[in-house]
Amino acid sequence: MTAEKLRETPDAGGAYPRLTDEQIATLGRCGERRRTTAGEVLYREGQRERPLHVVLAGLVTTVEGLGTARERTVRVHGERRFLDELGLLTGQPSFVSAVVAEPGEVLVVPVPELLDAVRDDQQLGDLLLRCFLRRRELLLDAVEGIRIIGSRYSPDARRLRELAARNRVPHTWVDCEDHPDVEGMLRRLGVRPEETPVVIWRDQVLRNPSNQDLARLAGLRPGDRTRTCDLVVVGAGPAGLASAVYGASEGLQTVVVEATATGGQAGTSSRIENYLGFPAGISGGELADRAVVQAERFGADFVLPGEAVRLRRHGPDHVVELDDGTELRGRTVVIATGARYRKLDLPRLTEFEGTSLFYAATTMETGFCTRRPITIVGGGNSAGQATVFLSRYASAVHLVINHGDLRRDMSRYLVDQIEQLPNVRVLPYTEIRELAGHGGRLEQVVVQNVRTGERSELGCAALFVFIGATPCTRWLAGTVDLDEGGYVRTGARPDAGEWRELLETSLDGVLAVGDVRSGSIKRVASAVGEGAMAVRLIHQYLARRGRLVGSHH
Numbered sequence: 321m322t323a324e325k326l327r328e329t330p331d332a333g334g335a336y337p338r339l340t341d342e343q344i345a346t347l348g349r350c351g352e353r354r355r356t357t358a359g360e361v362l363y364r365e366g367q368r369e370r371p372l373h374v375v376l377a378g379l380v381t382t383v384e385g386l387g388t389a390r391e392r393t394v395r396v397h398g399e400r401r402f403l404d405e406l407g408l409l410t411g412q413p414s415f416v417s418a419v420v421a422e423p424g425e426v427l428v429v430p431v432p433e434l435l436d437a438v439r440d441d442q443q444l445g446d447l448l449l450r451c452f453l454r455r456r457e458l459l460l461d462a463v464e465g466i467r468i469i470g471s472r473y474s475p476d477a478r479r480l481r482e483l484a485a486r487n488r489v490p491h492t493w494v495d496c497e498d499h500p501d502v503e504g505m506l507r508r509l510g511v512r513p514e515e516t517p518v519v520i521w522r523d524q525v526l527r528n529p530s531n532q533d534l535a536r537l538a539g540l541r542p543g544d545r546t547r548t549c550d551l552v553v554v555g556a557g558p559a560g561l562a563s564a565v566y567g568a569s570e571g572l573q574t575v576v577v578e579a580t581a582t583g584g585q586a587g588t589s590s591r592i593e594n595y596l597g598f599p600a601g602i603s604g605g606e607l608a609d610r611a612v613v614q615a616e617r618f619g620a621d622f623v624l625p626g627e628a629v630r631l632r633r634h635g636p637d638h639v640v641e642l643d644d645g646t647e648l649r650g651r652t653v654v655i656a657t658g659a660r661y662r663k664l665d666l667p668r669l670t671e672f673e674g675t676s677l678f679y680a681a682t683t684m685e686t687g688f689c690t691r692r693p694i695t696i697v698g699g700g701n702s703a704g705q706a707t708v709f710l711s712r713y714a715s716a717v718h719l720v721i722n723h724g725d726l727r728r729d730m731s732r733y734l735v736d737q738i739e740q741l742p743n744v745r746v747l748p749y750t751e752i753r754e755l756a757g758h759g760g761r762l763e764q765v766v767v768q769n770v771r772t773g774e775r776s777e778l779g780c781a782a783l784f785v786f787i788g789a790t791p792c793t794r795w796l797a798g799t800v801d802l803d804e805g806g807y808v809r810t811g812a813r814p815d816a817g818e819w820r821e822l823l824e825t826s827l828d829g830v831l832a833v834g835d836v837r838s839g840s841i842k843r844v845a846s847a848v849g850e851g852a853m854a855v856r857l858i859h860q861y862l863a864r865r866g867r868l869v870g871s872h873h
Contacts, residue, residue, distance in 0.1 A: 326379060326421055329395045335454040338400035339374060343444050344427065347374060350437050351429035361386070362403070362418040362426065366522055368411055368539060371430045373403045378424020384463045386417040394462050396421065402448070405455035409613055412539035415463050415490045435617065449613065453606055456488055460683075465490030466538060469506065470517025472497050473760040476528055477517040478674040483531050483625065485684035486581035486588065488605055489538045493687075531580075531625045532644060543623030545646040549573040551858060552640050552650030554628045555792075557584020558844045559834025560656030561611035562851025567654075568618035570855060575648055576620055577640065579627035583608030584658045585702070585789075585835075586844050588680035590709040593733060595844050607844075623648070628657070631799045631830070636865075638829060652858045655796070655808055655825070655832040656851065659789035664697065668755050676762030677755075677783045681706035689714045689782040695765050697752060698786030699726060704734030706784050707744060717744045718778055720767060724748045755783070791836050801826040807838035821857050823850060829861055 331337060339347075351371075356362075356378055363370040365386060373380070375397055382395045382403070394416050397403060403418050408431065429437070438445030459465075466484065470477030472495050484491040496503040496516070511518055515527040519534060526533055536542065551567045553560045556578035567574040581587055589604035612622065623642075630641040631653065640648040661679040663669060669677065678685050694714045696707050699721040711717050719726075719738070726735050726746060738744055747767060753775065754766035765780045791807045801809040810832050811822045823831045833850035835842055840850065 326381075326396060328379070328398045332458060333454060335451055335458060336395075336397065336401055337447065337451065339402065343441075343447075344374065344376070344400070346437055346441050346444060347372075347427055347429050347434070350433035351427045353425060353427050355425055356380075356420040356423050358420055358423050360420040362420065363414055365415060365417045366413045368413050370404070370408065370414065371428050372408060372434050373418065374427040374429070375399055375401050375403070376425040376427055378420060378426075379422040380426070381419050381421045382416040383419050384416050386419065390464075399424075402451075404452070405459055406452040406609060406613075407456075407539070409449075409452060410539075410541070410616070415459060415465050449610065453609055456609070459490050460488065463490050464492045466519060466521040466534075467492045467494060468517055468519055469494040469502060470496060473675050474517055475674055479531065480517055480519065480529070480534055481684060483534055483580060484538065485682060486583070487535075487538070487540055487624075488609070489540075535625050541622035541624045543575060543577070543621050543626070545623055545626070545642065545648060547573075547575065547621075548637070548649045548651075549575045549621075550651050550862070551575070551654065551855075552577065552638070552648050552652070553654045553656055554640055555584065555656035555658055555834070555836070556582040556608070556612075556622070556624070557656060557658045557834060557847065558586050558607070558611075559658075559847035559851040560584070560654065561608065561615060562848040563654045563656060563833060563854050564615040564620045564851075565611060565618065566852045566855040567858070568615055568620035570859070572855065572858065574615070574620040575623060575650070576615070577623040577626045577628060577642065577648060579625055579643075581608075582612050582622070582624070585661075585680070586847075588682050589702075589705050590681065590683075591705065592844060594731060628795050630795055633827075638827075652829045652831070652861060654851070654854050654858075655793075655800075655830065655836055656834050657792040657795075657836050659791045659835045661702075661786060662788045662790055664752060664785055664787065666752065666755055671760060672755060672757065672762045672783070675760045676757065676781065677785065679785055681709055681784055685782065685784070686710070686713045691715050692781035693718070693779045694782045694784065695720060695752070695767075695778060695780045696784045696786070697721075698788075699723065699729045700786060700788075701729075701731055701734060703784075703786040704730045704738060706786060708734065708737050708741070710784070711741045711744050714782075715743065716779075717741070718767075718780075719744060719746045720750045720752060721746065721748055722751050722770060752783075789835065789842075793836060799827060800830060800832075803838040805838070807840075808832035808836055809838050821860075823854050823857055824861075831857060 380397050381393050385391045519526040550572040551574045553563045553576040564576045586604040587608045591601045593601035627643040628640050638653045690713045693716040695718045697720045749771045750767050753768050757763040768775045793806050812819050831854045833854050834847040
């Protein structure tokens with residue numbers, strides 16, 4: 321290794337700071353110093369249980385593919401820097417190996433002792449969490465990670481990519497449409513077309529795996545699916561995460577089940593700029609990651625992925641049945657499953673879904689619109705946030721709204737930003753009438769001005785739809801009262817002779833919060849507030865029945 325390659329990686333936006341003497345002393349009280357030798361491996365790619373390492377002397381490299389033909393150095397760290405990223409706190413496997421390049425000394429701090437130390441030193445805890453979150457973002461672009469190989473037109477490939485992207489798992493997408501030699505290689509290896517997509521990481525090969533298979537490989541949170549607990553939270557959007565944090569912190573044994581990824585719809589937002597306490601804005605992914613770490617610190621258990629398919633009573637308790645056949649039993653349940661975006665009523669819609677038509681705007685979708693024209697439908701904040709974000713990648717953005725005033729449903733700060741974007745054109749009083757393309761690739765949309773009747777054709781490589789939502793309540797049919805729109809009814813209903821608290825459903829011990837609740841305010845802040853409020857009502861419910869929190873049958 322040359323001196324050039326051993327040059328320490330620059331601090332990227334505060335991701336790799338040097339610890340102060342006081343911070344090292346704090347960690348030193350719960351860790352162990354030890355000497356290192358050149359070539360020593362501190363932890364390996366794929367290793368889950370590992371301590372925090374602080375470099376006191378010498379140099380340590382992080383390496384991808386250690387010992388293989390694709391081995392390469394990712395980062396180089398020197399004195400006073402600490403290693404690792406978010407996976408250290410969440411129990412995910414490491415996506416790199418840490419190798420001593422120049423001998424020296426490290427401070428080794430086990431994770432349980434680390435968590436104890438940062439409870440007493442808030443400044444140090446904030447520093448570690450901020451750096452770990454930033455490093456996960458950088459890692460997504462720095463390593464190959466898990467490879468997903470398949471066709472962009474495959475629904476299964478889309479499913480796996482969405483799970484990896486929304487859970488911020490480092491991965492590389494290999495599209496067989498762009499690399500026909502890869503498809504030939506798979507055939508030579510005996511992989512049949514029906515066995516694609518293929519997922520590869522290190523020495524593991526999965527053929528068209530389920531979401532659960534990919535989650536196990538990536539070290540997502542499998543949770544304990546057999547325990548009885550005080551509170552089962554169904555859904556890990558802002559409302560569900562707030563219930564998890566407050567429930568666990570107040571002594572409730574809490575389990576959170578989520579079908580796809582923490583953060584819900586808010587987790588797909590590139591920037592939330594009007595959430596209290598974050599004047600510079602915060603991405604939905606980072607907000608979710610912070611909440612999950614916080615909830616787990618208080619003892620909450622996460623089951624992911626796991627989709628609720630039924631709710632039923634079991635004596636005085638409730639059982640949430642999951643799609644894999646397992647059951648979660650809880651004394652109380654918080655329904656926080658949110659809502660899904662509505663779909664356009666158009667011919668050929670399903671032909672383009674997942675390949676050219678999307679209901680979220682994340683980094684995963686940018687590959688479909690880089691230097692290409694796109695169309696966004698919707699006049700609310702979700703459409704506005706998507707417009708601002710995707711305008712950085714697309715050659716042109718057409719924002720289609722069916723009324724005349726963008727300020728009617730969209731926050732002013734977003735409208736102001738959109739008006740300054742040179743490649744964005746707003747089309748008022750306009751609706752989409754037709755989709756055109758072939759082979760699953762969208763090429764054009766036909767729009768019509770609803771006032772003049774004039775039709776026009778727009779070149780369009782990707783269509784993004786944000787036209788409202790429908791609640792995720794199919795799994796609740798016949799168990800709790802729903803309104804005419806399918807949202808969960810809560811609170812007092814004098815006409816029916818029911819006097820319940822604001823968030824209580826028609827079923828004792830079951831509450832609903834966030835977007836899934838009838839009459840809710842569709843904002844992150846209000847969802848968080850409802851999630852926190854639910855925990856206070858749960859304590860009242862348990863107290864009325866004289867049931868001790870944390871007790872077991």
